[in-house]
Every structure is written in C-alpha cells, then in structure tokens.
Amino acid sequence: MDPLIEPIRAASRQLVRELGFLRPGLAGTELPPSAVHALIALGQGERLTAQRLAGLLGLEKSSISRMLRKLVEAGLVAETPDPGDARAKQLALTAAGAARLEAIHGFARRQVAAALARLPDGAGETVRQGLSLYAEALGAERHRPARIEIRAGWQPGLLGRMLSLQAAHYARHHGFGAAFESVVGRGMADFCGRLGSGKNRLWGAWQSGMPEALGGIAIDGEDLGEGRAHLRWFILAEAARGSGTGQRLLAEALAFVDAEGFSETRLWTLRGLEAARRLYEAAGFSLAEEFQGDQWGRVVTEQVWVRPRP
Structure with missing residues (x-):
C-alpha cells in the first residue's frame, strides 16, 4: 500500500x-x-x-x-x-x-x-x-463514466422494472394513478406471452455491478398489424438520463425494425415531453396525430409519432 x-x-x-x-x-x-x-x-x-x-x-x-x-x-x-x-x-x-x-x-x-x-x-x-x-x-x-450495457431479449425482472419506472414517473409528473399502471401492466403481460415471435423484441440497460435495470424499450411487431412496428414502454430511470443510454436503446430498437422490414414504426406519447420529442425527431419520427384521451385515468393530450422505413 x-x-x-x-x-x-x-x-x-x-x-x-x-x-x-x-x-x-x-x-x-x-x-x-x-x-x-x-x-x-x-x-x-x-x-x-x-x-x-x-x-x-x-x-x-x-x-x-x-x-x-x-x-x-x-x-x-x-x-x-x-x-x-x-x-x-x-x-x-x-x-x-x-x-x-x-x-x-x-x-x-x-x-x-x-x-x-x-x-x-x-x-x-x-x-x-x-x-x-x-x-x-x-x-x-x-465522474468516470459508468459502463452501461444494453442487453437484448427477455431478462428476469426487466418488464417488471420497466412497469415500476413507468408508474412512478407518470404518477410524479402527470398525476396518473392505478388506472395507468393497470393498462400498462396488462399490455406488458400480453406482450410477454408473445416474445417467442421473431417480430417482437425487448431491450434493457444495466449499469455494471447494479442488479436493477436502468430502463428499457420494446418493439411489438404484432399488435398494430399490417407490417407496422409499435415502439412501447420506452423509459429510463432519472439517474440515467443525459448519459446517452436513451439514444442507444432507441437505436437498437430501430435497427431491429429496419432489419425486419417493417413499413413504419409508431409510438404513442403525451404532449409536452420536450426531451423525448427531440430524441424522436432526431431518430426520424414526425408528429402524425394529436388528440384528447382518458384511457390513463384523466384527460390528457396524446400524440402519435410515426417513422417510415428509411
């Protein structure tokens, strides 16, 4: 020593x-x-x-x-x-x-x-x-950057962690409650049963040495039909934002979409999420539709963003 x-x-x-x-x-x-x-x-x-x-x-x-x-x-x-x-x-x-x-x-x-x-x-x-x-x-x-690994495919606890992050984030920032968590949870349960299909894929991000995922993203290639991909449940823990991890997860998901030949990718989000909007626009998405919806337990302005196949 x-x-x-x-x-x-x-x-x-x-x-x-x-x-x-x-x-x-x-x-x-x-x-x-x-x-x-x-x-x-x-x-x-x-x-x-x-x-x-x-x-x-x-x-x-x-x-x-x-x-x-x-x-x-x-x-x-x-x-x-x-x-x-x-x-x-x-x-x-x-x-x-x-x-x-x-x-x-x-x-x-x-x-x-x-x-x-x-x-x-x-x-x-x-x-x-x-x-x-x-x-x-x-x-x-x-300030030495922590090594963050992106893993593809189902991992124990990943969907549960993504649901927990979604529920906590949208309760804190948008006032969503049990109705939101219930809807997202049912969608994840259905998706989990279809992960064996080659059209569906899940990715998670882990910091070296940490047991819990920092977040994740999913591509559902079946629920929209007609060769369209649905980008779902994209979420990161607040501590990981600004680290470039979100861009890496999104890039992995869109590389899979393009390799599988989907005609377009769609995602649903809320108006006012400026950081997410900039990320989607940089990846080739554009705003296609905006409407009032109450499926999350309160009336909010929802948006549909679309990215055509390059």
Missing part, C-alpha cells in the same frame, strides 16, 4: 472537522452542508435544474428534492418552469438567498484568511496547488 494513503486520509478527516462540516451551523448558518453548497452552486450564475444540481453535488435526486423544498420554503431559492423541458424547473437564488450566500462567503473568507496567516511565507500557494490537484483527482474518479 502507498505510504501516503493513510496520512492523506487523516489530513482529509481533520480538514472536514476544522471546516465545521461535522458541527451544526456550517459557515455561520443554520443550514446543513448540502444546502450551503447548493446556495454556492446557484450563486455562480449557471442555470441549474434539480437534476443538474444533483450531479454537481454528487447527491441523489431524492435528497436534492427534499433539500430544495426546504430552501424554497425558507425563501432562499425560487423555482421557475424550464422552457426547454416541461418536466423540469430552473432554480435561482432569491434576494434573501443572495444575502445569505454573501454572508456564507464572508465567513469562509475570514476562516481561510486566518489559516493562511499562520503559514510560512509562500506556503499558501503550495496549499492551493495541492488542494486543487487533489480535488481534481478525486473528481475525475467520481
């Missing part, structure tokens, strides 16, 4: 203690460390959503959601609709949040200045360089 490892670990623990991360009232506030770092990130001028903030801070989306809710209730952060994605909200500091952030910066600057004053001449630059190099090395390890 490298003899530097344990001394660096010990110094890192001491740094955490001396900066106050283990004590209440970080940076002279009543806020927990995650909230202090969130205010600092929001104060840097970049437009952030909850998902982007979660990635910057290395936190789970659920933890970010709870923390943001408290910051909004405290009047420190405001949420506004994201014009590029109807499902997301842009975050910004309020006037009170900006004032709180300035107090945090003032506290931290005084803390660092006091420590630097105790160092020998020239040692401050050594500290800066060492901390920067160490932080960058740790960050490079954390």
Whole structure:
C-alpha cells in the first residue's frame, strides 16, 4: 500500500472537522452542508435544474428534492418552469438567498484568511496547488463514466422494472394513478406471452455491478398489424438520463425494425415531453396525430409519432 494513503486520509478527516462540516451551523448558518453548497452552486450564475444540481453535488435526486423544498420554503431559492423541458424547473437564488450566500462567503473568507496567516511565507500557494490537484483527482474518479450495457431479449425482472419506472414517473409528473399502471401492466403481460415471435423484441440497460435495470424499450411487431412496428414502454430511470443510454436503446430498437422490414414504426406519447420529442425527431419520427384521451385515468393530450422505413 502507498505510504501516503493513510496520512492523506487523516489530513482529509481533520480538514472536514476544522471546516465545521461535522458541527451544526456550517459557515455561520443554520443550514446543513448540502444546502450551503447548493446556495454556492446557484450563486455562480449557471442555470441549474434539480437534476443538474444533483450531479454537481454528487447527491441523489431524492435528497436534492427534499433539500430544495426546504430552501424554497425558507425563501432562499425560487423555482421557475424550464422552457426547454416541461418536466423540469430552473432554480435561482432569491434576494434573501443572495444575502445569505454573501454572508456564507464572508465567513469562509475570514476562516481561510486566518489559516493562511499562520503559514510560512509562500506556503499558501503550495496549499492551493495541492488542494486543487487533489480535488481534481478525486473528481475525475467520481465522474468516470459508468459502463452501461444494453442487453437484448427477455431478462428476469426487466418488464417488471420497466412497469415500476413507468408508474412512478407518470404518477410524479402527470398525476396518473392505478388506472395507468393497470393498462400498462396488462399490455406488458400480453406482450410477454408473445416474445417467442421473431417480430417482437425487448431491450434493457444495466449499469455494471447494479442488479436493477436502468430502463428499457420494446418493439411489438404484432399488435398494430399490417407490417407496422409499435415502439412501447420506452423509459429510463432519472439517474440515467443525459448519459446517452436513451439514444442507444432507441437505436437498437430501430435497427431491429429496419432489419425486419417493417413499413413504419409508431409510438404513442403525451404532449409536452420536450426531451423525448427531440430524441424522436432526431431518430426520424414526425408528429402524425394529436388528440384528447382518458384511457390513463384523466384527460390528457396524446400524440402519435410515426417513422417510415428509411
């Protein structure tokens, strides 16, 4: 073992203690460390959503959601609709949040200045360089892309996982309930019984070392008839969005469609899903029909997208 490892670990623990991360009232506030770092990130001028903030801070989306809710209730952060994605909200500091952030910066600057004053001449630059190099090395390890594998065909638990992701996503973002889950579940059960046909195929995405699928997609080549393929149940866990996994799943499905010679591919979705719309348009789909429907338990605007055989 490298003899530097344990001394660096010990110094890192001491740094955490001396900066106050283990004590209440970080940076002279009543806020927990995650909230202090969130205010600092929001104060840097970049437009952030909850998902982007979660990635910057290395936190789970659920933890970010709870923390943001408290910051909004405290009047420190405001949420506004994201014009590029109807499902997301842009975050910004309020006037009170900006004032709180300035107090945090003032506290931290005084803390660092006091420590630097105790160092020998020239040692401050050594500290800066060492901390920067160490932080960058740790960050490079954390942000190393996880290997995501696409597997074709039935896999134990894949359809169940896709149903769970569908139910949770559409309940959270569209208010769908048991009726939606029931309709999707019946369709999946019927499809599962027809997977032996060469016209039907299923794909899932797995992150290396993780037991649960990140999501999946299906091509049903029989339920529409007339040589048309039905793209169904395309879903990804929120943690996997933006990783390119959705494009890979869609590409696998459409390569199968083209190889099997289907005349066209159709999919049904809802109006307002801008990220999905851009993905479908890039793959050659165009909007063919829009109508009001209530099969999911409430009236929504449904869309039919069609991709002709290239």
